[in-house]
Amino acid sequence: QVQLVESGGGLVQAGGSLRLSCAASGGTFIMYYMAWFRQNPGKEREFVAAITPSGRRTYYADSVKGRFTISRDNAKNTVYLQMNNAQPEDTAVYYCAADKSVTVSNKLYPTDFNSWGQGTQVTVSS
Numbered sequence: 001q002v003q004l005v006e007s008g009g010g011l012v013q014a015g016g017s018l019r020l021s022c023a024a025s026g027g028t029f030i031m032y033y034m035a036w037f038r039q040n041p042g043k044e045r046e047f048v049a050a051i052t053p054s055g056r057r058t059y060y061a062d063s064v065k066g067r068f069t070i071s072r073d074n075a076k077n078t079v080y081l082q083m084n085n086a087q088p089e090d091t092a093v094y095y096c097a098a099d100k101s102v103t104v105s106n107k108l109y110p111t112d113f114n115s116w117g118q119g120t121q122v123t124v125s126s
Contacts, residue, residue: 002027002115004096009120012086016124020081022096022117029077030054033102035113036070036081038092038122045095047108049081059106064090086124093119 008020020036035050049070050059058070069082079096097113 002029002032002098004098004115004117006094006096006117006120009094009122011123011125012083014087014124014126016086018083018086018122020083020094020096020120020122022079022081024077024079024098027098027115030074031100032098032115033100033104033113034070034072034079035097035102035108036079037095037097037110038090039095039119040092045110048094050102050104050108051079052104057104059104059108061106083122086122088124088126091122091124093121095119 002024003026004022006022012018036048037045038048039045047061051070051072055072067085072079096117098115099113102112
C-alpha cells in the first residue's frame with residue numbers, strides 16, 4: 001500500500017493561489033489513480049479532483065472547476081493541486097488519496113480510495 005504525505009497548505013487571501021503537493025512512496029506510483037479530497041469539522045469529506053495514472057485525464061468537482069488544476073509528475077512520485085482564485089469556502093483540510101482501481105468521474109467518494117495522507121490545512125481569508 002502506498003504511503004502519502006501532503007504539503008503546501010497554509011493561509012492565503014481570497015483571490016490568491018496555493019499549490020499543494022502529495023509525495024507517494026512504497027508503491028508503483030504510475031499504477032495509481034490519485035485524488036484530492038477536502039473536509040471541514042463536522043462535515044463529510046468531499047471530492048475535489050482526480051487524475052488517471054497516466055495523467056491524461058482529469059476530473060473536478062463543479063465547485064472548483066476552472067479554478068483548481070490537478071497534475072502529477074510520475075518521475076517524482078508526486079501529485080499536485082494548483083489552487084487559483086481561492087475563496088473562503090475552499091477553507092478545509094485537504095487530503096491526498098490513491099487507489100489502483102477507480103471508476104473515475106466528476107463525483108468520487110472516500111470509499112473509492114484505500115490509501116490516504118494525513119492532510120494539510122488550507123485557510124482562505126476574506
